Amino acid sequence: MTPSPDGRPIFLEIADQIAADILVGAYPEQAQVPSTNELSVHYRVNPATAGKALNRLVDDGVLYKRRGLGMFVAEGAPEALRARRRAAFADEYVRPFLAEGRRLGLSLDEITDLIHKEDR
Amino acid sequence: MTPSPPSAHPSGISLNHVTKNFGRKQVLTDVTAELPSGRIYGLLGSNGVGKTTLMSLICGHQFRTGGRILIDGIDPVENPMVLQRTCFVHEDQLYNDSFSVRDILAVIPAFYPTWSAETADRLVTRFRLPLDTKSKKLSRGQRSALAITLSLASRAAYTFLDEPYLGLDASSRSILYDELLAEYAAHPRTFIISTHLIDEVADLMEEVVVLEDGVVAVQTDVDEARAACFIVRGREAEVRTLVGDREILTERHLGTILSATVRGAVTPDDRTLAERTHLTIEAASLQEFVAALGLHALDEVARKTEVAS
Structure with a gap:
């Protein structure tokens, strides 16, 4: 992932990308999104960065956590x-x-x- | 030897006023840092600043001149337990000349209880390492590929990678980054990577430690390091007004145009002023930030010498 020229943190860029993927229907409501480790390897970023991206989407109400299972797209997201x-x-x-x-x-x-x- | 004092941070690396002299030359003057375990660290800084030396001291491959080093609460000096938990393949690592790659891969696992034959096999295949070639006949890139293979397969709790990409082409570097993240995800451990290809590796790191002038100049989370400086460009007087009393790390001039690397974060006021006075503000990449710190340190040295003479 290339950093944006205005110095926006990478985790926000990744959160935007996941949100864009949800918008085009790559992950429908209630579908599971990739894990921290999968995102880390795919975007070639530290897992902590990938985790921050997922947490940002949880805070925004786009994703929700199912303990021990992973992250899922919220209803109406x-x-x-x-x-x-x-x-x-x-x-x-x-x-x-x-x-x-x-x-x-x-x-x-x-x-x-x-x-x-x-x-x- | 007296027993090591108990550490306040039993899990990780603790550096306390570490110094290292080579003869009369002082390389590390006062290095203090806490590196909690389980993260990927980038160890950055100019050539000759002591990155390799510091890594050698932490692993107990060299003796420090002063200060205290603890790794999981244990002094690494002549401690076999620390040797098992650390892996540092040096850039100019000497292997027995008669050893082939296959021989080396047969001997090294004995040093690491955590060794993964599966990882070693996979990396040998991916890097296309020639198993029957003698170690001294390997090319620079093949030596690096072998070092990476040994380092990742060791699964050592503390793995040190000293400019691991030397001589590697773009696709081999790609393999290195993918394998590093896959290994880290599957078996979390501490990696300390020294690198000059900062922007290429920055996203892999969680935290950066920048050495300059014998001390830790910066230790921070990668996102914060990225926001720790910016570049403003435009007519000199306007640039100076915007910078105010903030520290300029480096300046570049082109006629009446000044491009200044400024330490600090961009504020909304900066943006408004820049728009009004036709200045451009850009985020500095981590590489630009570290390079600016290095140039700044050189300038400081030059200034001190001037004052002294």
């Missing part, structure tokens, strides 16, 4: 993740996109035109 991603969409995509358009001297109409053209 995909829907909750989608809602969260939608809420972040304006901040993470729309605002920087508008700012860059404005820096280049594009009007709001020109920007909307571009969006419609791309959507065709």
Whole structure:
């Protein structure tokens, strides 16, 4: 796993990746997600880092622990993740996109035109 | 010999004001650190800073000049129990010249009650080690592959890997990292890895210990080390305003542009100011951080010499 340029800890990157995998249906509700050791070997990171990623998702209510069995996708997690991603969409995509358009001297109409053209 | 004093940390390595001189040259001036067992540590720092020496002292392969070393509460000096629990294959390890790889693999298990023949066989196959080749005929890469095979198969509670990748190509290094993590996951133990390929190995480590100028300059969790410094670049005056009284580890100039490696974490205020004054802020990689610490130490030495003369 390559560290992100803004210095975000690797465990957050891995947590995001697992969340993205849940969103695309790789792990349905109530399905078991890979163990700390499996994630460690797959992403080539220290197991402590992989463990932190899983714990972060438990804290967020995306996963839950079954003692002695492992980690499972919580009921309603995909829907909750989608809602969260939608809420972040304006901040993470729309605002920087508008700012860059404005820096280049594009009007709001020109920007909307571009969006419609791309959507065709 | 007097019995070792009991340790406050019975499980792990405890270094207390450790010093090591070679003749009049003092390599380790004052090394103090607690390394709890069961983690993967990265031992980092510039060339000649004493990483290999420190590992040799911990294993009892060399004698320290002063201070105290305890491994699971026991002084490693001339202690056979510690030798069984530690594995350190030196970079220039001498084997009997007449020994082939097969002979070495037949002899070494006798030293380790924890030896795994299965791991040894698997690594020999994966690294394609030539079993009938005499040890002195091995290439640099093959010597490294043999050292890694012995180290991982020993399953020693404390395994030391001193720049284990020397001479290994990219795919062999990949095998090393995969096997290390698989072994660690299946049989948790303590690994101490010295490396200059810091960014390549950083994700494998849980904690880093940076040696500089004979002492431990930094000991921290990898994520914290990554957040411990950043690089800000832009016009010099604006860069200096943003840095304020924080410590600049290294500076690089290009005309009126200054690129400064700053010790500390980026604050939201930094981000606002950077945006307003057209500065770019980037996270420094662990490698950049360690390199900056090394350059900073060199500058300090140069300054002290200047003052003295």
